[in-house]
Amino acid sequence: MIAAFTRLDLSSWFPRTQTLLTLAFVAAVGVLLPVPGMAIAAAATVTSLMVSAPFLGDERGRLDTLYGVLPISRRTVVIGRALAVLTYYAAASLLATAVTVAVALVRGSDLSIGLLLIAHAAALAFVGLSMALQLPVFFRIGYSRGRLIAYAPVFVIAGAGWLLQETGGLSAVQDALAGVPVVTLASVSAAVGVAGIGVAIVTAVRMYRTREV
Amino acid sequence: MRLVVSTSSTTPIYEQIKVQVRSAILSGDVQPGQTLPSLRQLAADLRVSVITITRAYNDLAAEGLVHSEHGRGFVVLEVEPDVAAAALQTRVDEVLRELRGAARHARLSLTDMHTLLDETWSKDD
Amino acid sequence: MTEHVVKIADLNVRRPAFEIDGISLNLSRGSVVGFVGPNGAGKTTVIRTLLGLITPDSGDIEVLGHPAGAPEALARIGIVLDEPTAAPEWRVGSLGRHLAPFYPEWDERRFGQLLERLSVPRGQRVKQLSRGQGVKLSLAMALAQTPELLILDEPSSGLDPASRREIGDLIREFMVDPEHAVLFSTHITTDLDALADELIVIVGGRIEYHGALPDITEEFAMARGSGAVPTASVLGLQRSGAQWSALIRMVDSSEFGADVVVDAATIDDVVVHLAVEQKEVAA
Secondary structure (H helix, E strand, O other): OHHHHHHHHHHHHOOOHHHHHHHHHHHHHHHHOOOOOHHHHHHHHHHHHHOOHHHHHHHHOOHHHHHHHOOOOHHHHHHHHHHHHHHHHHHHHHHHHHHHHHHHHHHOOOOOHHHHHHHHHHHHHHHHHHHHHHHHHHHHHHHHHHHHHHHHHHHHHHHHHHHHHHHOHHHHHHHHHHOOOHHHHHHHHHHHHHHHHHHHHHHHHHHHHOOOO | OOOOOOOOOOOOHHHHHHHHHHHHHHOOOOOOOOEOOOHHHHHHHHOOOHHHHHHHHHHHHHOOOEEEEOOOEEEEOOOOHHHHHHHHHHHHHHHHHHHHHHHHHOOOOHHHHHHHHHHHHHOOO | OOOEEEEEEEEEEEOOOOEEEEEEEEEEOOOEEEEEOOOOOOHHHHHHHHOOOOOOOEEEEEEOOEEOOOHHHHOOEEEEOOOOOOOOOOEHHHHHHHHHHHOOOOOHHHHHHHHHHOOOOOOOEHHHOOHHHHHHHHHHHHHHOOOOEEEEEOOOOOOOHHHHHHHHHHHHHHOOOOOOEEEEEOOOHHHHOOOOOEEEEEEOOEEEEEEEHHHHHHHEEEEEEEOOOOOOOOEEEEEEOOEEEEEEEHHHHHHOOOOOEEEEOOHHHHHHHHHHHHHHHHO
């Protein structure tokens, strides 16, 4: 049932032009910005922004009512939708990786596996935290009342970056991380991402259980 | 058995159905042991609610003309020939009384009525 | 198999915009139940509550033997709202592919036949359909699920008479199976005339009448007159200049004098006058 719902959910928002444009944006970043890893970061960023897209679709097409009367539990709806968002993320990440590799080959520049690994792990961490922040809100109050939260993850990252730079903490962090092996760093990031997704689902299920649709 | 209902008539629909089914039974058009059309199918066919047909059939059951059998629906009962004849006679009497009222209302004489009856009788429709 | 498809006991829902005040009702298999009342009386709230879309403050609800909103119950309920519950981008003909995985009894052939019979174009996207086509699509979707209970919430407003008749025909055909039941909420009470077996009148979040539809003409009558209103018991009075009309109980009709006209009450008469009465009691 969860897989069936994920398919249903994706079919309602994935094939839209707006969605496909965000993927084009990821590819464009990979081609135009010659910094390896930027496309992967872009994939995470658009995923973070796209978390709200299916909720917008719910309100436009009264899909919240459809999902409410489908013979599936509310839990299935939440998990199914989380998987739909992750499917989008997987698509964006694959595209980003392909573009990154292709660009490196065309330019003949070196592309380290370590860099790809760490970029993906950091991206996953960002997506996980972003979902943990957004899914419970959207499942509780819907798109119109919750839409500002869509920008929160990007602002949090930008704000933290700025703070680190201003306080000189950035170099301290860089120094501290310099000695840590790449694999450890990537594992920790990925774990943070997976934990974020877990928290997102558990909290959203609680929030959605008694939502009136 | 052919049933026709009028939704614009002042006679309630269940009454119309009852009268038509009753005539069909008494005249032998529907034989004892046969089942009446299913309540629900008839409701769908005549475009009326199920309860309308239910009431008509229940009244016929109360009159002893049909019997509700579980799983079979409403089964037409054997009607004593004299009972049937008496009931048909009653029906004719009713219509005659109604006719008399209408004729007096229209200021038609008995002779006029005889003529009209002769004409109607010989017409085959 | 349980005799009742819906059992509601002492339901209370209190929200700023609407209120259900201690409603109890049972819906039997084999019946088409008309659900009428003024705007905001609580019809939609009752329906949404029994679908599990709204969580009541108190009360017990059982739908097809399960709690409200249970997937086992929802799989056997066909729901027709005034707009189809489908993504605007989906094509009509592809809805079966999207929905069939959730409904074990989905009948794709029947869905196709219904679309054809109701003239809903298969190739259109849901968002391109007219309002009437949208309602017809909803009905086709609901019936293709092969439900036991069909719930319609104001489907007919904005439909032409031919389409409303078509809906009535499909409901009667659905009711050929005596295990089935229909709950039909509507403002167009003439839709219920040759269709409903029972009638529920809801006013201000309470049930004011629940009985066999044909009984309404035996239970109620309309009294009309001018000048002073007789002291006899009236249920809801409406005035227009010197003229007045009142809903009365049939048993009280002998209390009125020769200058008062007493005749049959329609569903609308009952709804309008019971609503007036409620407003006066509240004032």
